[in-house]
Amino acid sequence: MTMAQETAPAARTQMRRRRLRAWLRVALRFARRRPLGAAGAAIILVMLAAAALADLISPYNPLATDYGAMLQAPSAAHWLGTDAFGRDVLTRIIYGSRTALIVGFTASFFGATLGTIVGVASAYFGGKTDLIVQRFMDLLLSFPLIVLALVVVAVLGTGMLNVILAIMVPMIPRSALVSRSSALSLRETPFIDAARALGFGHARIIFRHLLPNVMAPYLILLTAFLGQAILLEASLSFLGLGVAEPVPAWGLMLSGAAVEFAERAPWMAIFPGIAISLSVFAFNLFGDSLRDALDPKLRVS
């Protein structure tokens, strides 16, 4: 009895360590086989670190205006210059990564997850339910992505939470479409029949048996959405229909003043755009490599 109690934690830590090592091995293999994807992942990690440590690493307060230092060119004091209110551009880019990542991750996560659940459930129930759900999803798909997002903003107004919803909604039908088609073939497999024969409820079959098996397309969708979500957030904020001032957001930094003062302070227009492009680029690279690694159909070619 006492022996078992003593060995249990030791065995657990050992198992944890083994699992960690297995993960590391997978990560290393991914990096070796797909250097571009690894480069994307590295940029993403830097972004995550910047967002998490924004309070520690940024040289200034992102909201602090300094009318003595307006529109200053990049210098030792302000590495990337200052904007029309004397705010430090580098600081605002660092804090902007927080906005981009929070909006990007939440919108893509909930968009992909809800869409996958809808798609899988629709395929599982089939028949009339499937038909009605599909019609509704088709309806949502007949809006171009940005138009649906703009409609949601028109209804809910601007602000961080509404922007997340606005980006999330158009992603639901897109992920439902993909996950439905993978679930349709799963529905006919023996293990689902077995689950049904064992008398499991619908919810249990969907969540415990079907969903884990559409994990690969789900992860592919999720990473593909991330880049799009960040881009969409930037576009909405740029249009003045996204995150509102004074919250630091990359798209917002490019709207209004950036064009107005383009001649006197080009750094205001250049650096936030680089931040957007680089992060979307990183997520796309990583997503592409992940797709190649996860999709067995593509692996052959």
Place this chain on the structure above:
Amino acid sequence: MTRYIVQRLLLMIPTLFGVAALVFLLLRVLPGDIVELKYAGSGTFAPRQAIEREKAQLGLDKPLWRQFVDWIGGIARLDFGISMWTGRPITYEVAIRLELSLELAVMATLVAVLISVPLGTLAALKQDTWLDYAVRIFSIAGLAIPSFWLGIIMILVFIIFFHWLPPLTFTSFRVSPKANLQQLIWPALAVGYRYSAVATRMTRSAVLEVLREDYIRTARAKGLWEKVVLTRHALKNALLPVITVLGLEFAFLVGGLVVTEQVFNLNGIGKLFVEAISQRDYTMVQSLVLLTSFVFIFVNFLVDLVNAWLDPRIRYQ
């Protein structure tokens, strides 16, 4: 063929009706009234009666179903109602901006095709050389660079290096083709580059796939010029998926138009849309969403038609 076209066109009606109902419901269920917003913005005190009168004028005092029926009934007669903000007919507001946006859309699509087809083909022919990698990076970058930022950078370069700003007022092509093109080519490039990104990748993989087909080997074996093999045999077949992608990615075009019109200060449909949303101009937003959805569905229909026309193996159903 005719039967198929008519069938597809008729099938668009229920979809568009669904779009209309959805947008109408979404926009009307939530609080925030245009009339009150208008008066709040003007800063003047508005008597109750004046607000009521204006609401009645816009039909906002009627029950919801009645407003919907009125709106749909009007659309059937191609009357989209009046803008809640400017008070002018929506058809008028759209008509004066349509030329600009349509021209920009066509130009951007041309730019996208002119970038993606040659570059994609080139990358496929020189697979795994530095040229292939350069093209691939160029196209992935196109997906990552927001078109509005590209537009801003263009303007930046013009101002700093050429001391030139794209003109603020729109010149119609019929008035002065040169001035018109000078103005629209830059936003068209900004939108078209992004629009071309997916198509370039598609062209590359389609050409790669087609070049492995037996009929290409046959064409080469019977001694045809490589140029003929490429253009007459390979490209003709490879372009099918590219056309499909261009149709599917039409949403990129719409998104690009909305943001670049803002950057280049072009008074087009995209700008009207953004303004309508910030002013809570319900009738305008509704109509514009319906319009874009219609164009979106219609473009996809055209793509299907073109595909069926180019590829006899596709049957009409």
